Amino acid sequence: xxxxxxxxxxxxxxxxxxxxxxxxxxxxxxxxxxxxxxxxxxxxxxxxxxxxxxxxxxxxxxxxxxxxxxxxxxxxxxxxxxxxxxxxxxxxxxxxxxxxxxxxxxxxxxxxxxxxxxxxxxxxxxxxxxxxxxxxxxxxxxxxxxxxxxxxxxxxxxxxxxxxxxxxxxxxxxxxxxxxxxxxxxxxxxxxxxxxxxxxxxxxxxxxxxxxxxxxxxxxxxxxxxxxxxxxxxxxxxxxxxxxxxxxxxxxxxxxxxxxxxxxxxxxxxxxxxxxxxxxxxxxxxxxxxxxxxxxxxxxxxxxxxxxxxxxxxxxxxxxxxxxxxxxxxxxxxxxxxxxxxxxxxxxxxxxxxxxxxxxxxxxxxxxxxxxxxxxxxxxxxxxxxxxxxxxxxxxxxxxxxxxxxxxxxxxxxxxxxxxxxxxxxxxxxxxxxxxxxxxxxxxxxxxxxxxxxxxxxxxxxxxxxxxxxxxxxxxxxxxxxxxxxxxxxxxxxxxxxxxxxxxxxxxxxxxxxxxxxxxxxxxxxxxxxxxxxxxxxxxxxxxxxxxxxxxxxxxxxxxxxxxxxxxxxxxxxxxxxxxxxxxxxxxxxxxxxxxxxxxxxxxxxxxxxxxxxxxxxxxxxxxxxxxxxxxxxxxxxxxxxxxxxxxxxxxxx
Ligand code: WTA
Numbered sequence: 001x002x003x004x005x006x007x008x009x010x011x012x013x014x015x016x017x018x019x020x021x022x023x024x025x026x027x028x029x030x031x032x033x034x035x036x037x038x039x040x041x042x043x044x045x046x047x048x049x050x051x052x053x054x055x056x057x058x059x060x061x062x063x064x065x066x067x068x069x070x071x072x073x074x075x076x077x078x079x080x081x082x083x084x085x086x087x088x089x090x091x092x093x094x095x096x097x098x099x100x101x102x103x104x105x106x107x108x109x110x111x112x113x114x115x116x117x118x119x120x121x122x123x124x125x126x127x128x129x130x131x132x133x134x135x136x137x138x139x140x141x142x143x144x145x146x147x148x149x150x151x152x153x154x155x156x157x158x159x160x161x162x163x164x165x166x167x168x169x170x171x172x173x174x175x176x177x178x179x180x181x182x183x184x185x186x187x188x189x190x191x192x193x194x195x196x197x198x199x200x201x202x203x204x205x206x207x208x209x210x211x212x213x214x215x216x217x218x219x220x221x222x223x224x225x226x227x228x229x230x231x232x233x234x235x236x237x238x239x240x241x242x243x244x245x246x247x248x249x250x251x252x253x254x255x256x257x258x259x260x261x262x263x264x265x266x267x268x269x270x271x272x273x274x275x276x277x278x279x280x281x282x283x284x285x286x287x288x289x290x291x292x293x294x295x296x297x298x299x300x301x302x303x304x305x306x307x308x309x310x311x312x313x314x315x316x317x318x319x320x321x322x323x324x325x326x327x328x329x330x331x332x333x334x335x336x337x338x339x340x341x342x343x344x345x346x347x348x349x350x351x352x353x354x355x356x357x358x359x360x361x362x363x364x365x366x367x368x369x370x371x372x373x374x375x376x377x378x379x380x381x382x383x384x385x386x387x388x389x390x391x392x393x394x395x396x397x398x399x400x401x402x403x404x405x406x407x408x409x410x411x412x413x414x415x416x417x418x419x420x421x422x423x424x425x426x427x428x429x430x431x432x433x434x435x436x437x438x439x440x441x442x443x444x445x446x447x448x449x450x451x452x453x454x455x456x457x458x459x460x461x462x463x464x465x466x467x468x469x470x471x472x473x474x475x476x477x478x479x480x481x482x483x484x485x486x487x488x489x490x491x492x493x494x495x496x497x498x499x500x501x502x503x504x505x506x507x508x509x510x511x512x513x514x515x516x517x518x519x520x521x522x523x524x525x526x527x528x529x530x531x532x533x534x535x536x537x538x539x540x541x542x543x544x545x546x547x548x549x550x551x552x553x554x555x556x557x558x559x560x561x562x563x564x565x566x567x568x569x570x571x572x573x574x575x576x577x578x579x580x581x582x583x584x585x586x587x588x589x590x591x592x593x594x595x596x597x598x599x600x601x602x603x604x605x606x607x608x609x610x611x612x613x614x615x616x617x618x619x620x621x622x623x624x625x626x627x628x629x630x631x632x633x634x635x636x637x638x639x640x641x642x643x644x645x646x647x648x649x650x651x652x653x654x
Contacts, residue, residue: 013401017408018440019417023390027303027437035438035448042451043474049452050077050477053296054288057331058092059083060261063288067475073495073503074482075475076265077289084259085268085291086129086162089330090122091259102335105309105358106151109198109341116151118333121158123255124151128159130253131246135222137190139164139260142270144188146170146179146210148197149340152226152246153316154326156192161268164260168270168282171317172197172206174595178280179213182272186282186484187219194228195236200342203229207236264288270484271319273425274533275493276525278541282484283425290428291327293478297429297450298328301419302362302391303436309388311337311354312364318532319425320395323478324364328429343369348376352384363411364393368530370403371561378410386411391436393419396531397563398519404443422446422519424505425533426494428478431455431505432517447516452476455517457509462498467510469523472503479503525619527556527564534598539568542593543586548576553609553617554600557626565601567626569646571608578605604650610643612636618643625650 024030029038042049047066054063064080093099099119106114116124137143143165147153153169160167168186170179183191193210196203207225214220223243225236238245262268265286272280298304302324310329314320329336337358343351351373355363373381392412399407399420408418417436423429431453432446439447449455454474459465482490497504508520522528525536536554543552552570559565570586572578583603590599610618613636624631625647634640 013443013445015401016440016442017417019437020415023303023417024437026305027435028300029303029435030437032438032440035435039449039451043454046452046474050292054078054292057083057088057291057295063264069475073475073491073500074487075479077286077475077477078264078292081264081288082261083264083288083291084162084262085287085327085331086125086158087259088291088295089158089327090118090125093118093333094122098333101333103330104151104154104336104338106338107340107354108150109201109339109345114151118330121155121330124155125158125162126257127250127253127255128152128155128246129162129257131224131249132159132163132165132190133257134249134253135190135224135244137163137165140166140267141190142166142168142186142188144168144170144179144183144186144191146172146174146191146193146206147226147316148172148194148199148204148206148228149315149338150194150197150226150228151338152192152194154330154338157269157316157322157326158330162257162259164262164266166267166269168272169317169322170272171315171595172204173315173317173597175592176209176212177593178595179210180217181280182282183214183217183220185272186270188217189219190222190224191220192224192226194226196234197228198341200345203232203234205235207234211237211239262287265481267481269322271322271425273319274526274535274538276535276537278535278537280535280538281486281489281493284481284484285428285478286481289477289479291331293429293476294323294328295331297433297478298324298334299332300435301421301430301433301450302364302393304329304332304334304362306333308334308361308390309337309359310334310362310364311339311358311360313339313343313351313369314364314366314395319423319428320364323429324395343372344376347380348373349380349383352381352386355386355389356384359388361388362391362393363389364395366396366531367394367399367403368397368561368563370394370399370407371563373411374403374406375561381410386413389413389416391419392416393421395421395423397528398521399444401443408443417441420444420446422507422517426480426505427472427476428480431472431476432519442516445512445516445518449517456502457511457517458498458502462501467520468508469497470505470507470509470517470519471498472505473501475503527554527566529556529559529564529566530562530597532597534566534594536566538594539566539590539598539600542589543568543570545593546582546586546589548572548582549586551609551617553619553622555619555623555626557601557623559601566598567622568600568603569606569609569622570603571606574607602650604646606642606646606649608639608642610634610646611638613638622646
């Protein structure tokens with residue numbers, strides 16, 4: 001959604017939906033009075049607040065200090081403590097008598113099913129951890145994970161956490177080039193993958209993609225392969241010495257593996273995400289702070305109760321899956337559904353069947369999915385009994401009020417609160433969100449800050465304003481600790497905006513008369529396509545690798561289903577044809593370098609791009625063209641005819 005469009009639709013929005021009395025009655029936070037009371041405490045005395053939360057969890061050794069801010073912005077949380085996140089997700093429940101509780105109700109796309117209790121999961125994770133050890137993985141080593149949404153994905157993360165290896169999950173829609181870049185940047189010694197996975201009835205041959213990605217990566221000693229295919233033969237070439245099947249090793253390792261005592265600031269995981277340059281950033285999250293933040297945000301935002309059946313439709317390959325499928329949810333000992341495949345396989349009713357069959361009570365999905373459901377029609381939904389639902393959530397991009405209202409009435413039967421959760425890979429967990437038993441919600445609004453989160457909307461001069469840029473004014477435990485191998489980029493990307501005082505997330509926002517914060521979209525060159533973050537510079541650097549391309553500029557435009565789509569403007573070196581063939585080659589390059597999900601909606605060719613006389617590309621004008629708007633001021637252009645030609649080409653649909 002472009003800033004302007006979101007702004008227009010949500011600035012007229014003044015409907016308000018308080019939680020029902022029955023929801024509020026049994027909620028952890030059941031009134032605004034209770035929210036504000038705890039919120040103020042958390043802001044006035046954060047150390048006490050966070051220590052109180054941390055005491056719910058298991059620590060091998062307690063902390064000496066809750067927050068050490070002596071080397072801003074490199075904050076340290078719970079220093080001096082020793083803990084293990086896998087222990088808090090598994091052993092804590094098993095030793096306290098909750099081992100028989102169902103942890104994961106898994107369903108594969110073809111319809112195969114698996115059920116794992118917390119005790120089963122502990123067993124699987126311990127075996128997996130022992131297999132990793134047998135393959136020479138030590139504490140601190142980086143392990144890449146490229147798996148479909150099968151239980152072993154969650155198991156692999158927890159196994160790494162258990163032995164102190166740093167996981168770097170790569171979403172299984174990324175290409176082999178993306179795998180290579182991430183593996184090399186983090187010097188990964190082992191890659192975990194599967195022979196394949198299912199998506200919309202087809203098999204994705206994941207091992208082959210990994211092979212192409214790591215073929216020249218000397219740092220990779222082993223590729224560990226989980227067999228997803230079962231009886232179905234999936235072509236999976238194995239390389240002697242380097243490649244091993246998980247099943248061949250898991251049978252003879254011990255089912256017990258003591259959880260490593262980790263230091264608070266030991267690296268837990270890396271997760272690569274897009275920024276404003278061509279190179280994705282390895283976002284660093286460490287152990288104790290992320291543990292505490294993921295636990296408490298999951299508990300309060302989803303108002304988790306022991307009999308809930310929770311379902312988050314995200315992939316574990318993104319931060320949402322890390323925090324709200326794996327760590328936050330398991331720490332709360334909740335039963336959850338995990339589904340491998342597409343929402344429209346074998347038909348558009350799949351999700352609603354899953355909700356009915358498993359009696360899902362909490363459903364967390366992305367606005368882009370909600371818009372697709374709306375388009376597919378209500379009949380797919382109403383065929384099923386969704387009365388088990390009690391809470392709905394959204395994440396990843398702004399939700400337009402129309403989609404919010406549809407979610408509220410058709411899926412939630414006007415009964416379920418909606419938590420619109422604003423946060424980022426970098427923040428580790430929810431930052432702005434309604435608390436469902438307390439906060440009256442407004443369609444399209446992420447409402448108010450979570451406990452301990454000091455949020456404000458500022459202008460460039462660091463003054464509070466009604467519409468401007470979102471700022472986070474206090475550190476919080478789940479915050480990123482840096483960019484892997486690039487401390488300087490961490491400071492310049494996130495801490496330079498207001499003289500280093502506050503965290504700069506890169507989102508525009510406005511505040512309304514109730515103090516609610518409305519997110520308006522990114523203020524940088526990051527575009528959110530179907531909730532997937534893509535840096536326009538990443539695509540531009542792909543295009544210029546083609547020998548016929550001189551230059552390119554990519555902009556985000558509003559898209560009915562995806563929220564935003566990408567339009568690429570490409571200048572071609574003289575003597576080369578601007579043919580359909582070239583266009584196809586460029587699309588193939590995007591598939592190869594990033595992944596199919598980053599394909600632009602359209603590629604426009606031109607002899608030049610609109611530039612100022614000093615040679616700066618005027619993206620504002622490209623956005624005007626791509627959004628079909630009247631062109632803004634063109635008086636500073638070196639050659640106004642370029643932009644006119646591009647506009648004509650765009651209108652003619654070329
Ligand atoms: C956007 C996803 C509006 C925002 C968890 C942010 C949202 C970026 C919302 C982070 C929301 C996420 N409303 N915008 N509820 N949630 N965003 O790192 O622009 O994949 O900066 O994390 O998504 O994307 P990321």
